[in-house]
Structure formats: structure tokens, C-alpha cells
Amino acid sequence: MASVSEKATGQVDIAKDRFDLTTFSEPMNHEAYARQRAAQIQVSDVPKSQLVEARNLVDSTESQFPKNRRKGQYLVSKQEAEKYWKAQQLVQSSVHPDTGDVVPLPFRMSAFVPTNLLVVGGMLGANTLASTIFWQWANQSLNVLVNYSNAPASAPLSMTEVGTAYVGATSAALGIAIGMTRGVPKLPVSPGTKAILSRLVPFFSVATAGVVNLSFMRYNELLNGIPVYYRDEEGERHKVGESSAAGRRAVGLTAASRILTNIPTLILPPLMLSYLQRKKVVPASGMWAKVADLGLIGTSLLIFLPPALASSPQTATVRPAALEARFHDVKDKEGKPVEFLEFNKGL
Numbered sequence: 001m002a003s004v005s006e007k008a009t010g011q012v013d014i015a016k017d018r019f020d021l022t023t024f025s026e027p028m029n030h031e032a033y034a035r036q037r038a039a040q041i042q043v044s045d046v047p048k049s050q051l052v053e054a055r056n057l058v059d060s061t062e063s064q065f066p067k068n069r070r071k072g073q074y075l076v077s078k079q080e081a082e083k084y085w086k087a088q089q090l091v092q093s094s095v096h097p098d099t100g101d102v103v104p105l106p107f108r109m110s111a112f113v114p115t116n117l118l119v120v121g122g123m124l125g126a127n128t129l130a131s132t133i134f135w136q137w138a139n140q141s142l143n144v145l146v147n148y149s150n151a152p153a154s155a156p157l158s159m160t161e162v163g164t165a166y167v168g169a170t171s172a173a174l175g176i177a178i179g180m181t182r183g184v185p186k187l188p189v190s191p192g193t194k195a196i197l198s199r200l201v202p203f204f205s206v207a208t209a210g211v212v213n214l215s216f217m218r219y220n221e222l223l224n225g226i227p228v229y230y231r232d233e234e235g236e237r238h239k240v241g242e243s244s245a246a247g248r249r250a251v252g253l254t255a256a257s258r259i260l261t262n263i264p265t266l267i268l269p270p271l272m273l274s275y276l277q278r279k280k281v282v283p284a285s286g287m288w289a290k291v292a293d294l295g296l297i298g299t300s301l302l303i304f305l306p307p308a309l310a311s312s313p314q315t316a317t318v319r320p321a322a323l324e325a326r327f328h329d330v331k332d333k334e335g336k337p338v339e340f341l342e343f344n345k346g347l
Helices: 004-009 027-042 048-062 078-094 109-125 129-149 159-186 191-199 201-217 219-224 244-266 268-278 287-303 305-310
Strands: 226-231 237-243 315-318 341-344
Touching (some): 048 078, 078 109, 109 201, 109 244, 109 268, 109 287, 129 159, 201 219, 201 244, 219 244, 226 244, 237 244, 244 305, 244 315
Antiparallel strands (some): 226 341
16 A cells, blocks of 8 residues: 555655565455566566676665665655566566575576476376376476575585485385376276376375475474564564474475465366366367367466465464463563564475
């Protein structure tokens, strides 16, 4: 909502978030967040020089923001605001937030749709054990490279951690895929049910592998905890300690989020294609069946993925009573009890 000063001057306060991301229960705010994430996911590739220019623009603009961005303002014209937001979108989708380095193209958030269209299409189209193994391996290879390229600088991943997560996740994915590929045909169910279960092999494989991958790569968070903070009235964060309970919650929320984001791409397209083929709208095989399959996957990625991501913001909140006893009586700098603590859930 625009402030009084914004309405009076026709200018925009870019020191505030473009969308209100704090109240996800409100449909408008939820949709706003979905639009923001969609913009980051679908932004087209741009030259590295343009990304560096965008990063410099964002840095120089934000250096002029008031220290207290919750109460202060930085008013600019609508044209300048659009220029800043476009640069910010490019930076958030392609530049590492901690190091400021440009993330290699295939592993950027902006490349999510094209890379996943290829890999998901391969997984859903696999009709032999060999092709199933190949595409599951390709998917886990992509996942580990994306995780490594976007890992926070404050918690860098060692090659041992990356390798362990890669082997564990790939083994889990292949185990589920091979087991279901061989086991589903032997089930005492109708041919139609077998066909549907066969189409869901990629989902169960990827979902299981995602949880395994996450557990290995974030084992230290489960064991040693993660930082938790409270925010004062001015919006400033204050660290109050490390919490293993928050670490377990963060990993659990992220695992649930990853399973949720797989539903639009690995469950809806095969079920929709099966329905269209039963209705004779799409042929059972051949080029047009593959075209329809890729079209459904692409549509699902573009339409359903942003709301799925929006349902799980990166910063999560928790009541102190849900954490270890030492956090139950946390007080702010004025001596008032803190009602909520927050932590970085991760991607």
C-alpha cells in the first residue's frame, strides 16, 4: 500500500519491499510473492556485463537507503523505481547474494525452467530401465551443482559433503526408480492403475532423493543448530544464539517445500497426459504425444511452480517456546519478552 508521501508526490519508496511478503495468509500478498518469484524464475539470460551493471546499480542505490528502512524512505520517480526493480530482479536471479559473483548459467534461478523442462521431460519420458537410470542420474547431478553454486558463503560446502550428498541422493533415486520400475508390473492391480503408478516413478524417486540430499548436505545444521534472531521495532535483526531445534525445523520445512514443488512438475503432467490420451485428445505414442507431454510440463513449471515456492518463504518464524529451554525467556534490548524468533529456512 502506498504511503501518504508517495500519493502526494507521485514517487515510489523503493527502500521498502516491492510486495508485502509478511502476511502470506492474505491472497493478494501471497500472489504478489508468487509474481516476484515468477519474475526471478522466468527472466531470460543476459550477458555477464549486464548482470555486473545491474549489480552495481543495486549496490549504489541501496547504499543511499536510510539505515532504518522500516521507518525511513527513499523516494524516486516511477521510472527510476522500475529501473531499480528490473536490476534487482536480474541480480536476485543470477548473482550469488553473499559473494556477489555471477552464478554459472545452468545453475541460476533464472535457468530453472529450461533446465528442468529438459530433465523432467527426460524422466517422465523414460520407458526403459537404462533411460530411467540415466535421467535420475542427470537430475541428481544438476541438483548437486545447483546446491553447490548457490551455497551460502557463511556455510560453504566441502567437497566431501558435496560428494557424500551426491552419492547418497543418487543411490536413493536409483534405488526407488529401479525398484518401482521392476515392481509395479508385478502388482495385482488393473493395467490402468499400473500405468498411473509407472508415471509416478519420477516423483517418488526425486522426492526421496531430495530428502536424502538435504539431510546429508545440511547435517551440521541438524547437529549443531542454526542462528536464530529477533527483530526490534525498527526492523533490525539481533542474533540470540544457535538452535538445533530451529535447524531441524528448517531442514524439515525445506524438505516439505521441495516435495511440494515437485508435485506440479512430476505428478500433474503425467496424470493430465494420461487423461487426455484416454479421451483420445492426444495419441498414445509418437511425436505429438511427446509434444503434448513437454507442453504440459512447461505449462506446469510456468504456472504452478511460483505459487508452490510462494507457500514457503525463505525466512521462517517460530515461538521461543518451540525451541530449547534457553530461548523460552528471551527478551529484547528494552527488556520486553520476544514473541517470535526467526531463522533462515534455506532453499
